[in-house]
C-alpha cells in the first residue's frame with residue numbers, strides 16, 4: 220500500500236472552513252491491531268441524549284477519555300472523561316505529530332454496523348472553544364462522511380478508510396454541519412476517535 224500518498228494540505232471545503240483528508244496514516248496491520256484493542260479495552264457505553272425533551276439511548280456506543288476527568292456536556296447530558304489508555308496515548312501522539320496541533324481529550328464512537336450512524340451536527344459546544352481543531356481517526360468498516368454548509372447547502376462527501384485521519388479546523392464548526400449517514404451496505408463495525416481540546 221502506498222502510505223502518505225494523499226496531499227493532506229488540500230482543503231476539501233470550497234469556503235468557510237478547512238477539512239483535510241490524510242488517507243490511511245498507518246500500515247494495515249497496525250490499524251487492525253488498534254481496531255481490535257479499541258473494541259476490547261475501551262469502556263463502551265450506549266450514549267444518552269435528551270432531544271426535544273425526550274430521553275434517547277442510542278444503539279451506537281461511545282466513550283470519552285482525556286488528560287483528566289473533565290466533565291463534558293452535549294445533547295443535554297453530562298459525561299466524565301476516563302484517563303487515557305496506552306493505545307489512545309500512542310494514537311494521540313501520532314495525530315499530534317501529523318497535524319502539529321495538541322489535544323487533551325478524545326470522544327470515541329462505535330458503530331456496530333451501517334444501521335448505526337450520526338445525525339447532522341456541528342462540534343460547536345462551548346467547552347471546545349471557537350474554531351478549534353478536531354482530528355478524526357477511523358478504524359474498521361469504511362463509511363461515508365458528509366459535510367453540509369449551514370446556509371448555502373453545499374455538500375462535500377469523503378469516504379473514511381481503515382486507519383485514516385481527517386482534520387476539521389478553522390471556521391468549519393461555525394459554518395458546516397457533518398454526519399455519518401446510515402447505510403444497509405455495511406455489516407461490519409467501525410470505530411471513530413475524535414481528538415479535541417477542552418478549554419476551561
Ligand SMILES: O=C(O)CCC(=O)C(=O)O
Pocket residue numbers: 326328337342355364379397398399411413
Ligand atoms: O464517526 C465519525 O466519523 C464522526 C463522529 C463525529 O462527528 C463526532 O464524534 O462528533
Ligand SMILES: [Fe+2]
Pocket residue numbers: 340341342397
Ligand atoms: Fe462531530
